[in-house]
Amino acid sequence: MPSIRVGNDTDRMLTVRVEPLGEDFWLKPGERLTLVARAPEGPDSGEPPFEVTQHDSGVNVWSHLDVEPVAYDGSGTEVHCGHQRPAEPPPPGDETEYLLSSPANARRLAESIEELEGGGRTPAPT
Template sequence: MPKIRLHNDNEQILAVWVEPIGEDFWMRPKEQFTISTDATADADPDEAPFEVVLHAKGVSVFQSTGHEAVVRDQSGTEVACGHQRPLEVLRAWTESAEAAVQRTAGSSPTVREMTREHAEFMRRELTRAEATMQAQERRSSP
C-alpha cells in the first residue's frame, strides 16, 4: 500500500487537498498526516504513487496508483474530509453554496435539488461547528 507522509512545519494551518475528488484536510502547525492508497493490480510499478503540488491555497496530493485515499493523523487515526476545517472557511463556503441556490433558479430540477441539498449540508456543518466552538469557549472560560 503506497503511502506519503506530510509535515506542517509552518506557523499557520495548512490545507491539504486529496485529488482527484478534492477532499480537504487541514493540518495545524507541527502536525503530520499520512496518506495511503490502494494500489491497483494494473498500476505501473515505475509510476510514482503520488504527485504533490504546492500552491497558494495549500498542498494538493494527487494519487496516481489507487482508487481511494485514506488520510491519518499522527496518532494513526483516520480523519474525514473537512478535518479541522477553519470556521471562517466553512462560513465562506456555506455562503457560497447558499448563493449558488439562488443562481440555479433557471436550471433543471435535478441541478436545483442537488444545489439545495449541498447548501443545506453546508449549513448543518456550519451550525455544528459553531456549536462545538461555543462549547469549547464555555469550557475554557473561568
C-alpha cells in the first residue's frame, strides 16, 4: 500500500493535519509519522494518494477521496486523531493552530468568531 512519512526536524512541536477529515497529529522534535493509504478494492483512480503542503504552523496532508489514511508512529503503532495534542496552549505564535485543533477550545473559538462577526445579536434597547 502506498505511504508517506512526515518528519519533524524542528525544535518545537509540529502539527500534521490530515485532510479532508481534519485529523491532527502532533510530533515532538525528531519524531516521524507514517500515513498508509488504505483504498477500497476496485479500479485505481490513478491519482497520487497524498498531497503535502507546508505552512507556518505545520503540515497538511491531503488524501485522495477514495483513500482512508491510517497513521503510525515511529515504532509502527497505529495512532489516532489528537495524537500527542498538547493539553496546554503552545508558545506565543502558535495559538491559532492550537485553537483550531483542540476540542477543549471549541467554545472559545466560537466566541472569538462571533465577536469578530459583530456578535450576530441585536443590541438591547436602551
